[in-house]
Amino acid sequence: MTPGLWGALLGAVAAGGLLLTASRIRLVRRPQLASRVLPYVRDLPQVGRVPAVRAGASSAHTSVAAGVFGPPLRAAADGVERVLGGTTSVRRRLERAGLDLSVHDFRVEQVVWGLVSLVATAAYGMLRTLHDPDKALSSAVLCLCAFALGVVARDNHLTGQVTRRERAILLEFPTVAELLALAVAAGESPVAALDRVVRRSRGELSRELERVLAAVRTGEPVGVAFDRLAATTGVPLVARFADGIVVAVERGTPLADVLHAQAADVREAGRRQLIETAARREVLMMVPVVFLVLPVTVLFAFYPGVVGLSLTTP
Structure with missing residues (x-):
């Protein structure tokens, strides 16, 4: 073409x-029925239903x-x-x-x-x-x-x-677990300790615990809320943490000791992961030494001899 x-x-x-x-x-800008009716009925009481969208809201002014x-x-x-x-x-x-x-x-x-x-x-x-x-x-x-x-x-x-x-979440977990353990050891209930920690911490794990706290405040049992957290999370350590809290609440075992032990386990797992990462990095550090530094060293060592042989050879 x-x-x-x-x-x-x-x-x-x-x-x-x-x-x-x-x-x-033209079709989008056409006035909708809700935009024409809502200004006359928005003062009516909203009993048993979600409040209606105000006129001029996003439904009326759709992008x-x-x-x-x-x-x-x-x-x-x-x-x-x-x-x-x-x-x-x-x-x-x-x-x-x-x-x-x-x-x-x-x-x-x-x-x-x-x-x-x-x-x-x-x-x-x-x-x-x-x-x-x-x-x-x-x-x-x-x-x-x-x-x-x-x-x-x-x-x-x-x-x-x-x-x-x-x-x-793994990085935040030891600190959050220690804070919960300190609050429980000070005499607070698990829900009150959870509320104190959520209000004073920021992070991904805090958001997860905030959802658990919201479910508990709506009347859901603590065990059921933490069971849902254990089922939905993709971190095995957090799942064990939730299961430990459920067992401690249902059977009356010391919750502070459980939280301290889990925080120590997470820190130990972090140390093992750091050692494994360092070992892998040590192997990777050998790559430039073997493929770059060593050939240059050999070249500098043997090149003068090769030049000398070529000059002395008749």
Whole structure:
């Protein structure tokens, strides 16, 4: 195709996109029934139901971008869900990462990542095609691969978020456990000690304990709340911590001793992990010595002799 035909094709695509955008904006900006009725009924008592959204709230002023691109993104997210599956695994990782997202919202984010990668690759492919029209097919295949890589990259990023959060929980755990043990040893109940620690600490583990405390305050038994924490967490040490608290509360065993022992176990596990990491780093440190320093040393040692032999040899 000639550059003129490419320009006409791009112009037609841009004009079609503008027409679709304008039609969607007109539909979104149309006054909704709730926006016209709520100003007259918002003073009525809200008995037994969730308070209605005020006029002029986000339902009335929906983002134009969300109104235009929301339905296609949701449809694409459904397609990604049908192709990839694994809803249970994704939901589990979202809980472990502490993200307030549903599986569908995560699929939408995957589609957005894929589209960003697709647009960047498409721009590069268009430049390639303008210089060499025979590369149009390979550019299209490259765009599809870029979209798939963007989707997979978001999934890998979620796994990285889970790993970083669990590492942060392990770092916070000994301090939180010691604080709980001190509060319980001072005579406070487990719920009061938990409230004191949550109010005075910040971190990922504190947020998890804050959810447990909120469940307990709504009337849920302490054992059930900590059982849920043990079932949902991805850190075995935190699961054992929750099980230990449940056993101590139900059977009356000394809770302070249990917490001190668990904090000591976590610190010992951290020391072992540090030693293992140092051992692996020691092996990696040998790589530049063996492959860089040693060859240069041998070269400096033998090169003068080789030069001397070549000069003395007739």
